Amino acid sequence: MIKGGNAFVPTVPLRIAVRTGVDVTALLLTEKGRVRGDADTVFHGAPVHPSGAVRLLGEESGTVWLEATLTAIEEGIERVLVVGSTESGAMRDVHGLSVEAFAPDGTSVVWYDVTDAGGETAMVLAELYRRAGGWKFRAVGQGYLNGLAGLAADHGVDVAEEAHAAPMPGAGPVPFQAPAPAPAPFQVPAPPPAQAPFRAPAPAPAAFQPPPPAPAAFRPPPPAFQAPPPAFQAPPPAPPAAFPPPAFQAPPPAPAPAPFQVPAPAPAPLSAPVAAPPVPEAAVPDRSFGAVFEPYTQTGRDNDVITVDGLPPGPVVVELAIRGDGYTGLWPLTRFNKEGDTLVNSTEENFQGRVLTHVPGNGRLRLQLKAEGPWQLRVLPLAAAARLTEEELVGGGPDVLLHTGGTADLVLHYRGDDNLIVNLYELAGHDDPTTLPEDDNVVNEIGKRREAVPLPEGPLIVHLEMADGPWRAQLKRVQPHSGPSTGGLAGVTDIRTAQNRAWWGRR
Structure with missing residues (x-):
């Protein structure tokens, strides 16, 4: 692995x-x-x-x-x-x-x-x-x-200023505040006669056996997180006047949604605003970037389950903004109502970002959201993602980006303190628009850094799966595409045109 x-x-x-x-x-x-x-x-x-x-x-x-x-x-x-x-x-x-x-x-x-x-x-x-x-x-x-x-x-462990009797190994001058030791010293017991020895790849003495169960005096502490009772209902969205500050507002009913307003404070916008064209009359299929569809927008407060029906099956972008300083978690729900792979797992104040997920064949996307405070969630077509070019793209938080040219080097400047995880999805030769190919993890690091990632020919999805701070992305040494690109919408040769036709997916 x-x-x-x-x-x-x-x-x-x-x-x-x-x-x-x-x-x-x-x-x-x-x-x-x-x-x-x-x-x-x-x-x-x-x-x-x-x-x-x-x-x-x-x-x-x-x-x-x-x-x-x-x-x-x-x-x-x-x-x-x-x-x-x-x-x-x-x-x-x-x-x-x-x-x-x-x-x-x-x-x-x-x-x-x-x-x-x-x-x-x-x-x-x-x-x-x-x-x-x-x-x-x-x-x-x-x-x-x-x-x-x-x-x-x-990870929430209390680290004391003074040494403890049983310091954590390797903790250095600021020793770890260890939990109370077990009532009896840890000992490796001799194996019981009826039990076969554990077969590890390296030779181990026959006496190497797990310790006996924990003494009865040990009692597990109650879980820190308790799910809300079945009667819990997420409160309805607060009226716009109740949101502090007024910059975060639910869009009023209109033929087309209002441009997304990022809660303050926030990093630099992910892309420059674009004038909104008319909404297309029908979805246009695209075997590389998914179908173009009218986005879904929902606002609310605190924990909720979001259901969106009538979406074209395949990859989509989910954009989320929270006004609050608590924990934010987002998961797709399977047909068995179980959590799928984590999309968002953050303790950042005023979280905002975009993540990649998948609409199943029945066209129904269900998402479980855990949040503290008012939020806005949007489901956007994949073609609305920002395109990587030789011009610098500035953003903050997780995001979904597209590369459509020939081979190039992606230069990332990351200013966050925690994980930076970047995955690539090569769409060239992937003929099923309702699925994603296997991802290739190219960055998995912690803290501020500069990364240079060689990119194959597009079309390619660059997914900043985890990022807790501002970043800048730019292509270097871009080569011409070696052959006809398999990307782009049907009848559209310029991805910028495709993005304009799906303008509502960009701020």
């Missing part, structure tokens, strides 16, 4: 091997990406989670073993991070750094080799996270130059 890749794993007790020679910590996170308290941190000073679901088993020949009993993880926990850290030196000095998960019978389920570690002293190596009623494994590889203390603080 490469960095950024993910795959489903069986919902069984997994043995996770972290090689070689790093200290290992596990963080159990809620849907907000934070621990509920110090007890949700598993490390050598507290090797067993109070629920007994996650255990640090010990080290054998440079390999640290962790066990995650997925069926026992509490409902309030959405993700389990596997963290590696060093007490001296950097992660790049660790040779053979990898994470591998095994089923109970010793079968290897997933394997991730960390090949691009740098000067960090702590790194989120991988994570297990809930998806569609099961669990998936993601190869993360995100390093922290400020060490384990910085990583822990970013």
Whole structure:
């Protein structure tokens, strides 16, 4: 598995091997990406989670073993991070750094080799996270130059100013405030006579067995996030006069929606405004950029489920703006009313951005939104996305961009503090307009940076899947297209014309 890749794993007790020679910590996170308290941190000073679901088993020949009993993880926990850290030196000095998960019978389920570690002293190596009623494994590889203390603080762990009796390994001068140790010291028991030894790929002594269940004194803390009761109903949208400030207004009824107003404060606009042409009489099919359709706009407040009927099947752009400083989450709902892959997972104040999702064959798009404050959501045709050119494009937050020329280099300047994740979708040769090809993850980094990404020939979707701050994008060394482009709307040779025909999708 490469960095950024993910795959489903069986919902069984997994043995996770972290090689070689790093200290290992596990963080159990809620849907907000934070621990509920110090007890949700598993490390050598507290090797067993109070629920007994996650255990640090010990080290054998440079390999640290962790066990995650997925069926026992509490409902309030959405993700389990596997963290590696060093007490001296950097992660790049660790040779053979990898994470591998095994089923109970010793079968290897997933394997991730960390090949691009740098000067960090702590790194989120991988994570297990809930998806569609099961669990998936993601190869993360995100390093922290400020060490384990910085990583822990970013996920809600209380970091004390004074040393603790059992400091977290690798935390440096600002030690980790560890949870209270287990009542009994952690010991690796001898195997029971009737139990077959665990078959790991590396030889391990027969005595290497998981610890006994957590003592009865351990009781899991209540989940930090509790779903609203069934009687909960999202309040109706507040009248425009109630929105502070008046810049964020719901569009009044009109033949065509009013231009989208970004809540203040906000980064520079994603593109320059364009004069609105008349709405096309009918949708125009396009096998590369999807159908052109009249956008759907809805405003509301706080948590809600949005349903849009009558859309053409295939990829679409969802634009979301929130006026508030709480958690923002957005997921498509499957036909079983289960959450699909996460579209938005942010704690940014006044979140705004565009993400890519897919309308199923029945033409009904259902989205679950978790938000605190007034919001506006729009569903836009893919052809409305901004086009990448040699002129600098300025934006902020996640976005969906199009490249239609020949080979080029995409230069990105990112000024955010958290993740920057960029995926490419090559549409050339993809003949089904109702689906997307497999994505190619080209950037998965943390913090301010400059990235140069070689782009193949268009048509191509560049999806800034995650970005929490302002960015600038520009093409360099653009080459002529080698042959007839498969992009563009039927009867339209210039993508700018296509974008003007779908003007309502751009601010």
